[in-house]
Each structure stands twice: as C-alpha cells, then as structure tokens.
Amino acid sequence: MIDRSPVIAPQPQVGSDHELTLTLPDGSERQVPAGTLPRDVVASIGAGLLRAAVAVQVDGEVQDLVTPLRRGGEFRVLTEKDAASLAVLRHSAAHMLATAVRRLRPRAKIGFGPAIEDGFYYDFEVEQPFTPEDLSAFEDEMRKVAQEKYSFVREEVNRADAERRFADDPLKLERLAELGDDEVISVYTDGPFVDLCRGPHVPDTSRVKHIKLMHTAAAYWRGDEHRQQLERIYGTAWFSKDELDAYLHRLEEAKRRDHRTLGKELDLFSVDQRVGPGLILWHPRGAIVRNEIETFERELILRHGYDLVYTPHITSEKLFEISGHLVNFRENMFGAMEVEGAAYRPKPMNCPGHICIYQAHQRSYRDLPLRFAEFGTVYRYERSGVLHGMLRVRGFTQDDAHVFCTPEQVDTEIERLLDLVDEMLRAFGYPYTVELSTRPDNALGAPEVWTDAEQTLARVLERRGQAYTIDAGGGAFYGPKLDFKLIDAIGRKWQGPTVQLDFNLPERFGLEYIGADNTPHRPVMLHRVLVGSMERFVGGLIEHYAGAFPLWLAPEQLRVIPITDEVRDAAAAVAARAKEAGLRVSLDDRAQTLNYRIAEAERLKTPYMAIVGKREAAAGTVALREHRLGREQKPHVMPVEELVRRLAEEVKTRALTASGTDQPAAGGD
Ligand SMILES: [Zn+2]
Ligand SMILES: [Zn+2]
Structure with missing residues (x-):
C-alpha cells in the first residue's frame, strides 16, 4: 500500500464498550474489547511475533501496533517480509x-x-534551500535518531490540545482546521519530534536502519502554485542493506540508460528550442530505428486484417465539437487557427478522422469488422514543466487503430488484439502485465452494457490463461479498457498497449451499419494502440537496450575496418557485399589507428565490426568483433560469406539474444 495521504483521514469514533471479533490467519477467532491495542493482541499470540511485527492489517487496512482497534475482521501481523510493511x-x-x-x-x-513508490519525502518551509551538505548532515542525524531508539508514541488529543502543540507550525494548523468534528485527532512523537499524523508507523526508530536521502526539489504547499514554495527532501528506506544497495544500483543503471543522454551520444534525436519544447527531431540514426519498427508493425497488422488510412494533421474545429474533445479535452488541445473564417486545430486524436472514413459509405454487417490503422501524428499541450525527453512530449505519432464491429464480434476482436499485442511485445523482448479497468462513477451508458463488456474482456483473458489485475472504477467514462504494462530490462514498468471500448463516440457521431434484419444498428468501436506513442516507445527502447539495439533495429549493423591502407580495397569489397545482402554497413578507412576506430565503433554500440588485415584479405575472411562481448574478446575469423549469412539471418529472425543484450560486466560501457 502506498500511503499517499497519511496525515489524517476520517477515523470514526467508536466507543470502547463493545467486543470486536478478530479472525487470525489460521481461522481461529479472538474476542477483544474495542480499543484494545494491536500490540497486546500480537503479544498474546507470541513474544517472538511481537518482536518481528512491523504493523498489523485489520480487515484489509494497515495500522500500527499502538492504534486502538476500532473494528474487527481479518487480523494479520505484518513483518518485514510483507510488501505492505515497506510503506510503514x-x-x-x-x-x-x-x-x-x-x-x-x-x-x-x-x-x-x-x-511514495520506492521511498518517501517530507516538505519543509525554510528560508534557505537545502544543500547537498545539509542532506548528508540530516542523514547522519537520522542514523542517530535510529540509534536512540525512540518509540513512535501515539496520543489521541482534542482540537485545542493539537492547536497548542502545533502553534508554531502554520501548515499543520491549516490541516488541523480541515478535520471534521467527528474525526480522531492523533499525534505521534518520536523522541523530541511531534507530528500531526494518523499513522501507521513502525514500533520504534531503531527499525529504520537502511536509509538514503536522495535529492531535494521545490514543491508548492499542497501542489498549489499560488501557495508558498517548500523544500521537499526525497529519501528511500529498506529493511535490509542488500535491498537498499540493489535499489541504488537500479537507479545507477537507470541513469546509465537515460535515453536523453544516449540519444545525444548515439545521435538518435534532439529537441531544438527554435522548433519548440516537447517536439522531437528524429536524426537519421533514430529514424532508422523508428522506420524498422513501423515497417515491422505495418507488415504485422496487414497480416492481422487491418486497412491502412491517412487523415489530416489539422481539421475543422467542428469535428472536435461533435466528438466532444473540444469540451472534454480542451486544455490539452493546441489553439485554433482561422482559415477563411473557420476555426481549425491540430488533432489531439485520430479517432474522429477514422470515424469519418467509416461514415463515407453506408456499412452493412457484411463489411464488419472494419479495422482502420494509421501512424497518426497528434499534438497535445503539456505544461513545459512536465516535458521529459521523448517520454513526455507535445507532438507524437501513435500507432493508432480503430475497430468497428458488431456486438457479437467483440469477443473475437479482443482475442485477435491480444494475439497482436503478444506478437508485437515479444519482438522487443518485453514481458508484460495486463490490467482491466472497469466502470467509473461518472460512466456513460447502461450498467448492463458495461458489465457485459467487462465480462467479455475478462472472459477472453481467462480463456487464454492470461493473468490480469482489476483496476475497479479505473475505466474512462466512455468504456472499459485493457492496459498493458511493459517490464524493461531493469524491472521498470512502462505504459504499453491499450485496448479501449467506446460507448460514446458511436453515439455522438450516430454510427450505423445495416444488420441482417435490414435495419440500422450501432456498431461497437474499439480504440487500440500497440506501442502507443512512437516517441515514448523508442525512448523506452533506448533505455531497455541501454542503447545497444538488437541487430534488426541497429542504425548501423556492421562497420568494416581495414587495418592498413593496403587492404582498403578488400575491406571495401566486404562492405559492398554486406550492403548487397541488405545490411546497414559502413567502411571506416580513415587514417586513424585501429584501436581508435574500434573504440569509436564501440562508443556508437555498433553490434559488429569486421576487421580486415593482410591475412584476411588474402583468405577472403574477416576477423569479427561483437560489441556485446566487450573489449577483451578474441575476434572470430570467418569467411565473408559466412559473416553475411549469419548477420542476415539474425536480422531476419529479429533475434534479441545475439546483440540485443548489453551486458555491462563484459561490455564495460
Ligand atoms: Zn506519520
Ligand atoms: Zn481512438
């Protein structure tokens, strides 16, 4: 559980005059008076368990050992092994x-x-921003606090008492003033420090040993830019040193893989302030990666029964009036431009255009399903503060598609989409998880229609043996959806494909098809993306592969390097042969030393280097170096024809194993 608003939430006041029933994990029951401390219940189970206990979970809710029990239910003791203990x-x-x-x-x-995820923060109002030296002093002081082993002492107090205690802390007083009269006001004290808080906390400060303060950031009080600016300190804490070390290592790996740094080093993309923030310029080497993905995907979706379409980048604003985007999505849309008295806008989504293509003809049930796909570039306004490399941008190309089908066809279409998603993600070596988002409170359409659609999605997932989680109420107001999360090489999750049912747009546009009964019916509409944003996907791939793309995606697949000028022609012949076989190859015959030229090819993470010396030139062979094997490798001598055959096969199969793994241990980069 991530404790996002731990300060105070309503806690019903319950008198201590009645008995609660606690059900222990072994099924046995205990009766205790309301108001009993969990600590006493745990102690009665065992002294060893009390020493190991971090907190308890009562009826699904985590609370600490010193918060009086106010309700019964399933009672579980949380130790350091429970994931829920980390937030505590x-x-x-x-x-x-x-x-x-x-x-x-x-x-x-x-x-x-x-x-928060992976750590915590605390906001302070101070006159001077904190320095890195401050952070290390605070961290040392935290270790002292841990050694001093203060219990987290809970007191439930009345409002006047709380106001007195926090008289010097205006931010706490403000929070206090918002609490309802029927809410329990609790304060916690650890040694010299007292805080207004509802908990839960570990029993005492000695339990918090493996910590690190990471960095500071400015943050507005309660996220409101009209309020005062605070200094936020971020930190992390773990139950063991190994876990802390592993986490810090993961962060370092993430830094090493940062797509903004690698994008520059590998000459893949840039952002130019003259073009505007959040708008990506794809350099030739980056464009190769994108083109390979698009070519692969285009072939894939044509095989899966899609039709390709193209729609304009700007359209009359009227279209977005009909679709409702102008009302619901306005603050994310770029402003209107006037042409001959009519307002036009860059499109934030491709759906309305595809709908117009659907409506260009009268459709019969025999035409369905129709699957329109487009690599459609859309523009959305994002505040400059949230823009981030290729991951959060203002213009991006979606691999967007819309499926129009009859209600009876939804089941099969979902099934086909899951096949497509699986084939696509597997090609990049991404394991993935699936989440089903269901009906929110503000849902549009009849609850039965929703239930039906949700059951269809769940049924198809279950039929395939696909594990999934449910985000109850997490669907868009216009339909339930499936979200796929990619898991990258260092275990991070990325937004992946989405499949969205839509009950709204078919209504708004009055979509129809003529059924077998010769009367008009409303089709079901599915929105789906596989990579989502091409920009975000490629940014993610750069980090996933740490810049060392598998051969089929590598901007440059082979670099041929003659050792001396004498064998230049032989090397050029190798390059020509590889090029003829369809490989992306270059010849580095510059007058630099061999080591210099190898180092440069390595720096660009070129998967293969073919070195040609006198012996190789005479024998029609090359000495092959592989980027993934690192500096200390012994080059592998092979005939030119074998080299070409081997690389062509690796490209054709889109193999991930040969060069698609960047192993820092061997690679040393
Ligand atoms: Zn607290
Ligand atoms: Zn759409």
Whole structure:
C-alpha cells in the first residue's frame, strides 16, 4: 500500500464498550474489547511475533501496533517480509527525517511526509534551500535518531490540545482546521519530534536502519502554485542493506540508460528550442530505428486484417465539437487557427478522422469488422514543466487503430488484439502485465452494457490463461479498457498497449451499419494502440537496450575496418557485399589507428565490426568483433560469406539474444 495521504483521514469514533471479533490467519477467532491495542493482541499470540511485527492489517487496512482497534475482521501481523510493511517503514523514515531536520534547523516549518513508490519525502518551509551538505548532515542525524531508539508514541488529543502543540507550525494548523468534528485527532512523537499524523508507523526508530536521502526539489504547499514554495527532501528506506544497495544500483543503471543522454551520444534525436519544447527531431540514426519498427508493425497488422488510412494533421474545429474533445479535452488541445473564417486545430486524436472514413459509405454487417490503422501524428499541450525527453512530449505519432464491429464480434476482436499485442511485445523482448479497468462513477451508458463488456474482456483473458489485475472504477467514462504494462530490462514498468471500448463516440457521431434484419444498428468501436506513442516507445527502447539495439533495429549493423591502407580495397569489397545482402554497413578507412576506430565503433554500440588485415584479405575472411562481448574478446575469423549469412539471418529472425543484450560486466560501457 502506498500511503499517499497519511496525515489524517476520517477515523470514526467508536466507543470502547463493545467486543470486536478478530479472525487470525489460521481461522481461529479472538474476542477483544474495542480499543484494545494491536500490540497486546500480537503479544498474546507470541513474544517472538511481537518482536518481528512491523504493523498489523485489520480487515484489509494497515495500522500500527499502538492504534486502538476500532473494528474487527481479518487480523494479520505484518513483518518485514510483507510488501505492505515497506510503506510503514518509509513513512516512519519521513518522521525521522523531520526529527533530524528540526534538530539541526529548529526554525524549519513542517508540511507533509508521505511514503511514495520506492521511498518517501517530507516538505519543509525554510528560508534557505537545502544543500547537498545539509542532506548528508540530516542523514547522519537520522542514523542517530535510529540509534536512540525512540518509540513512535501515539496520543489521541482534542482540537485545542493539537492547536497548542502545533502553534508554531502554520501548515499543520491549516490541516488541523480541515478535520471534521467527528474525526480522531492523533499525534505521534518520536523522541523530541511531534507530528500531526494518523499513522501507521513502525514500533520504534531503531527499525529504520537502511536509509538514503536522495535529492531535494521545490514543491508548492499542497501542489498549489499560488501557495508558498517548500523544500521537499526525497529519501528511500529498506529493511535490509542488500535491498537498499540493489535499489541504488537500479537507479545507477537507470541513469546509465537515460535515453536523453544516449540519444545525444548515439545521435538518435534532439529537441531544438527554435522548433519548440516537447517536439522531437528524429536524426537519421533514430529514424532508422523508428522506420524498422513501423515497417515491422505495418507488415504485422496487414497480416492481422487491418486497412491502412491517412487523415489530416489539422481539421475543422467542428469535428472536435461533435466528438466532444473540444469540451472534454480542451486544455490539452493546441489553439485554433482561422482559415477563411473557420476555426481549425491540430488533432489531439485520430479517432474522429477514422470515424469519418467509416461514415463515407453506408456499412452493412457484411463489411464488419472494419479495422482502420494509421501512424497518426497528434499534438497535445503539456505544461513545459512536465516535458521529459521523448517520454513526455507535445507532438507524437501513435500507432493508432480503430475497430468497428458488431456486438457479437467483440469477443473475437479482443482475442485477435491480444494475439497482436503478444506478437508485437515479444519482438522487443518485453514481458508484460495486463490490467482491466472497469466502470467509473461518472460512466456513460447502461450498467448492463458495461458489465457485459467487462465480462467479455475478462472472459477472453481467462480463456487464454492470461493473468490480469482489476483496476475497479479505473475505466474512462466512455468504456472499459485493457492496459498493458511493459517490464524493461531493469524491472521498470512502462505504459504499453491499450485496448479501449467506446460507448460514446458511436453515439455522438450516430454510427450505423445495416444488420441482417435490414435495419440500422450501432456498431461497437474499439480504440487500440500497440506501442502507443512512437516517441515514448523508442525512448523506452533506448533505455531497455541501454542503447545497444538488437541487430534488426541497429542504425548501423556492421562497420568494416581495414587495418592498413593496403587492404582498403578488400575491406571495401566486404562492405559492398554486406550492403548487397541488405545490411546497414559502413567502411571506416580513415587514417586513424585501429584501436581508435574500434573504440569509436564501440562508443556508437555498433553490434559488429569486421576487421580486415593482410591475412584476411588474402583468405577472403574477416576477423569479427561483437560489441556485446566487450573489449577483451578474441575476434572470430570467418569467411565473408559466412559473416553475411549469419548477420542476415539474425536480422531476419529479429533475434534479441545475439546483440540485443548489453551486458555491462563484459561490455564495460
Ligand atoms: Zn506519520
Ligand atoms: Zn481512438
């Protein structure tokens, strides 16, 4: 559980005059008076368990050992082995950070300190921003706080008492003022520090040993840019040193793989302020990667029964009035431009255009399903502060498609889409997870239609043995969807394909087909993307492969390097032969040393280097070096024809194993 608003949430006041029933994991039951501390329940189970306990879970909710029990239900003791304990640890670490900051900067005002994914933060109002030296001093102080082993002491107090305690902390007073009269106000104290908080926390500060403060960032109080700016300190905390080290290593790996750095080093793409922020310029080497993906995908979807279409980049604003985008998506749309008195806009989505193609003819049930696909470039306004390399941009190309089908065909179409997604993601070596998002509160359309659609999605997933999770209420207002998350080489999740059912646009545009009964019916519409945004996908691939693309995607597949000028012609003949076989090859016959030229090919992560010396020239062979094997390899001598055959085969099969793995241990880059 990620504790996003740990400060205070409603806690119903319950009198302590009744009994609660707790069901333990072994099925046995315990009756305890309401108000009993979980600590006492755990102690009665075993002293060893109490020592190991981090918190408890009661009826699905995590609470600490010192929060009085207010309801019964399933009762589970959480130890360091439970994933839910991590958020408790991290939030406790946030308190300890505030403890340390207050000791060293007594005038710092405190804000919120929640656990977040992989760590925690705490916001402070201070006169001077914190420096890296401050952070290391705070971290040392946190270790002292841990050694001093303060219990996290909980008190439930009345409003006046709380106001008195936080008289010097205006941000806390503000939060306090928002609490309803029927809510429990709790404060927690660890040693010298007291915080307004609902918990949960670990039993004492000695449990928080493996910590690191990462960096600071400016943050507005409660995310409101009209309010005061605070200094946010980010940190991480783990139950073991090994886990902390592994996490820090993962971060370093992520940095080594940063697509913005690699994009520059490998000459793949750039952003030019004269063009505008968030608009990507694809350099020749990056364009090769994109073109290979598009070519592969185009072949794939044609095989899966799609028709290719093209629609304009700007369209009359009227189209987006009909689609509803002008109302619902306005702040993400680029502004209107006037042409002959009519307003036009860059398209934020391709769907309306595809719908117009559907409506260009009267459609019969015999025409369905229709599957229109387009590599459609769309433009969406994003605040400049959130733009990030290729991952968050203002213009991007979606591999977008819309399927129009009869209600009876939905099942088969979903099945086909899952095949397509699987084939696509497998080609890049991505394992993936699936999430089914269901009906939200503001849903459009009859609940039965939703239930039916959700069941169809679930049924198809189950039939295939595909594991999935459910995001209850997470669907868009116009239909349920499937979200695929890619898992990259270092275990991070990326947004992947989505399959979205849409009950809205067919209504708004009045879509129809003539059924077997000769009367008009409304088709079902599916939106789907496989890579989503080509920009984000390629940015992700750069990080996934750490810049060392598998051969079929590599901008340059082979570099031929003659050792001396005497064998230049023989080397040129090797390059010509490889080119004839369809490989992307270059000849580096510059007057630099062999080592220099090899180092440069390595720097560009060129998968193969064919070295030609006198012996090779005479024998019609090359000495082959592979980027993935690193500097210390012994080149493999082989006939030119074998080289060409081997590389062509690797490209054709889109193999991931030969050069598609970048092993830092051997590669040393
Ligand atoms: Zn707390
Ligand atoms: Zn769409």
